[in-house]
Amino acid sequence: MNKSKTPLALASLFLWVGFVGAISFLESWLKFQAPGITIPLGLGIGRLVFGALNKVEWVFAILIFISLYRAKEPVFSLKYTYFLIPVVILILQTVWVLPVMDARAELRLQGNEVSPSNLHYYFVAMEIIKVACLSLLGIRQLKLWAGKVDE
Known part of the structure; x- marks a missing residue:
């Protein structure tokens, strides 16, 4: 990453890590600890928050891609x-x-039973891999900026 041409990519990279970390590893489980939060309410909030996070993640990914491409x-x-x-x-x-x-949350909100699924585990694993990769890339890019490692 050419440091003089990609500050937007570097900033977007760390913002992406921060958003995923804050939402996936903090907000998602904390909301169910709050008094008065029912399963249906928590599911509704989760759908809204993760839908918004997904859109924000695409913005970060596109900003990083464009920044790197232009450099x-x-x-x-x-x-x-x-x-x-x-x-x-x-x-x-x-x-x-x-x-x-x-779709599973919607079925549950309508009062239907849903069969057990490993999908949440897949999602959490994906989030861990995503944060690890972005963090490793970010650390490497910071070292490049500081002149501590060669490209």
């Missing part, structure tokens, strides 16, 4: 694997995981 960085190379993995995860979450989880 003539080889975005689709091994050098940026730690960026591409979260993008693939984001695609999977957008087209598969979140729609299925939304």
Whole structure:
């Protein structure tokens, strides 16, 4: 990452990590600890929050991609694997995981029983991998900016 041309990518990278960390690993389980929060209310809040987070994540991913592309960085190379993995995860979450989880939540909100599913575990695993990759890339990019590592 050319440090003189990609401050937007670096900022977006760490903001992305912060948003996912705050929502997926803090807000999502804390809301059910609040007094008066029922399962239906928590599910409704979760659908709203994770739908919004998904859109914000796409903004960060697009900003990073455009910034790297404009800096003539080889975005689709091994050098940026730690960026591409979260993008693939984001695609999977957008087209598969979140729609299925939304449908299951909607069934539950309508009073229907839903069969047990491992989807939440998949989602949590994806979030852990996403945060780890983005964090590792961010640390590497900060070291590049500081001149502590060669490209």
